[in-house]
Amino acid sequence: MDTSQPTRLTALAVVGAPVLMALYGGIRLLDGSREPGPGWLVGHTLMLLGLALFAPVLAALGRASGPRRTAGGRAGLRAALAVAFAGLAASLGQIGIDLYVGAVAVDKADQHRLFDELQSRPGVLPVFYSVGPLLFYVGLLALLVAASVGAGRVLRWWSPVLMLAGTVLTAADLAFIPVAAVCYLLALAPLAGFGAGRRPALA
Incomplete structure (x- = not known):
């Protein structure tokens, strides 16, 4: 089996992760979504699912990039994968904390109190x-x-550029999350065979 070829799970993750991220960003723009309530819980649940879908995306990037590399290149690739998965785990942990706070807080003031209490614990804020x-x-x-x-490249030069642009936008203002999600979708689409002159494998 050619592990560089996209699978159904890869195609689902490439589309699903940015779409769920965009939905979270859209909900976040609605009134009341930044305080305890349905908007907070639904939005953060969607973001949690979207982040989880990045796990198969990372694995697919590793499979697609690894076979044609030297031993040193493969070592660097494994290091990048380890860093990405560690960061993904931390991001999932952050959303989990946010969901917990949104579920148990009774109002905005209680939400702030819970966040302050949790984030003041050693290691929570940096990790x-x-x-x-x-x-x-x-x-x-x-x-x-x-x-x-x-x-043996499977993406083009504009994929990392789009990813970087989307990340910079969200760092500047979280209101740009839906725009960043579009950047991520376009950046990752060739990984699933979309726009790359081939169809994603369905087996």
């Missing part, structure tokens, strides 16, 4: 909020660069 999630984007960008260079 799940300030440093840990950043590793996901660093690792993902490295994987996209690896998949867009060399003779």
